[in-house]
Amino acid sequence: MESMQINTSQLAFPVSLILGTAFLIAIFSLSAFGSSTHIYKMLTSIKTTIVVTTIIVLLLIIEGITGMQIQRTWIFVLPALMFAFILGLVVLKRLSKRFDLGFTMNHTGLLIIAWAMIFGAADYREGRMMIYKGGSENLALMETGETMPLDFHIKLKDLLIDYYPDSITPRQFYSDLQINDKEIKVSVNSPGRYDGYMLYQSGYDTKNGQYIILQIVRDPWILIVWIGVAMLSLGALIMIFRKI
Amino acid sequence: MIISWDNFVWFAVISILLWIAGTFLSFKREKGGNIIFGLGVVTYLAFIALFWNTLGRAPMRTMGETRLWYSFFISLITLILHIRWHYKFLLPFGTLLATVFTMINLLKPEIHSSILMPSLQSVWFIPHVTIYMLSYAVLAAGLISGFATLFKGPELMNPADQLTRIGTSLLLIGMLTGAIWAKQAWGTYWAWDAKENWAAVTWLIYVTYLHIRSRYPLKRNLAIATLFIAFLALQITWYGVNYFPAAKKSLHTYFE
Known part of the structure; x- marks a missing residue:
């Protein structure tokens, strides 16, 4: 696994911030201008979400059993990027229809943490x-x-x-x-x-x-992580006290 | 008063007898079943409180100590749910699960001194462990409600959903308090530690269950299968992970 580690030295600030911003712009542009495209429909389908989530779960299980550190290799980072990208598309899709505080806090909070975790890794x-x-x-x-x-x-x-x-x-x-x-x-x-x-x-x-x-x-990105943590905490509390 | 593991057997026997008596009375539709069962819960809590007082620290460090909380929460939650929903399976299930974990503690007490290592001395220690144990107990009740739908019909899906939604949210809050604490103790909020990875896996599978329920409400068997897998993952997170090679490097191994 050592040889497959991503070399983060070239990805440190300002590259990290540029890449992170480009990622967010890509989510916004695809949502704004490409919502009728084939790729948008494929990415926002439940099937793709399940496949990507399953891959992440399996990789975490491999790490959790063997202790191998795969999280800094492309094997893990690619599905993680995909997960965050889909999450971003889904949040925007839902927000364009109606606002739901619980949904927004949970999904945006998770997106923010995933984003800071991926793009901030090079600056840690x-x-x-x-x-x-x-x-x-x-x-x-x-x-x-x-x-x-x-x-x-x-x-x-x-x-x-x-x-x-x-x-x-x-x-x-x-x-x-x-x-x-x-x-x-x-x-x-x-x-x-x-x-x-x-x-x-x-x-x-x-x-x-x-x-x-x-x-x-x-750890210069930590404040962004705490914003995500605060949103997720609020989302979790709303979930606990919400009646269905 | 000095209360140690040596005294546990007395509290345990009284609690278990009260739980069985309370369950029996409720089955016979006699009055006072909930009260008798509740006295069992109070007896159990009394041991935890006195034990805490004797130790001079929160009894949350070892596996044996977390099992105390689990038994207490499981009995408390099944009682609350029984008062609210009256389902007959709740009290016997609560009694069974709390008794099993109590028996494990009686047979394998893992006695420890009052010493708490510096890394565990944090304001986050108590909320982190308590929220997790509460969540584990709620999720166990959720699984049993889910299984009950297979025999008693789909109307029990509602308690299964409610409990799993609450339990998953508690799981998330437990994980977030852990992240804040980790930043304070280890410098990073997520260390890709074996226990952390399994906690994430568990949470993701429970979240999958919630999404299946909201998107495909008719696929009940798929949902219950997911709930069962999530519960297995939870058991691995809690204690199973200690038997994997990854645990050797784990920051979460505190019982030396």
């Missing part, structure tokens, strides 16, 4: 760095082996492990970081934020308490 950066107590670091190592240089140095001022009473099992790991003049506290489940980067407490020297592993994440 994640790396890890080891920082010793008192030391500082500005290079994170990505899973691909490449380095991820930051414009700033992260200093580990202090670190603290909180243990369960009378136990050697850690309850929580705290790190006091300093970036330029800003002091940032991070612990597990409570990340810090600096200049568009999220800083996560990822690992810890549990033996001697001398260093931490900090996970650095840049």
Whole structure:
């Protein structure tokens, strides 16, 4: 699977945004001008939806059983693009007839998440760095082996492990970081934020308490995902309380 | 009061007896069946509350602990549905399912200490697990209503649809709370983890059922077959996934 991975380095911003916008324009144009074409009728048919959904379900099952990572290969991305495209056509088709809040929230929410997930993938950066107590670091190592240089140095001022009473099992790991003049506290489940980067407490020297592993994440499309999540949540609540 | 798995058997026996008695009374059309059954639910909840208090953390981490919630929700939901719809199959079904999961816990308690690892210490922990367990219980009731249509006629399709619609929505909310929590804990809202993939599969099949019902209301057998497959996928998501090779890399394995 490694060799089939899509090389996202050429697809990063602004290419990602251009491709994403082109995708949306394609949905709008086909809906506006091509609704009598053969391809439009084929794409919006229930059969095509079932086939594409089944392919995605089967690929997820393969991943869920074997642990193979197919989601970053064309095998998965093509059906996912198709799924999002059909979803877009169906939303516009329905909206042109009548407005239904539950339907709109559920389908548009899912479309927005799928869109941000597919086109935003190339802009997601994640790396890890080891920082010793008192030391500082500005290079994170990505899973691909490449380095991820930051414009700033992260200093580990202090670190603290909180243990369960009378136990050697850690309850929580705290790190006091300093970036330029800003002091940032991070612990597990409570990340810090600096200049568009999220800083996560990822690992810890549990033996001697001398260093931490900090996970650095840049995820510029996340706000769009949260919009989709909010819409889907509202859609789900409407579904729960709606009477049929 | 110190309440641990050792005391569970007493609460379990009392609950099960009350559930059986309540079911029996309802079958005989005697009064008080719902109340007796409800006392069983309350007894079960009392154990969970006291156990929670003893542990000093929410009992939601291990398989044994989630089964507690499942038994509680399944008995509570079948009771509510019985009060509302009066279908006779609901209470015996609730009793059976809650008893089975209680028995599993009695035979295989998976006793754990009060220690909660840092990654689980989040405000999202309790809503995420509770919503999922509630959804699993509602969807089980939906499947049973669906199966009942095969023997008792299509008028039961309405409760099957209602329950599945509510259960699927809860499933979605559980998945979304999980995504928000994952972003906070792991840096990404979707890690393509085995459990996440199965959760997505389960949700997609349930959504397929809802679409079959709204588009092809007459294809009932197809709908019920889909509902059954969705329920199987749900079982894999919940515990079956732990037996697959993919689980070795899973971020969702907490019982070491």
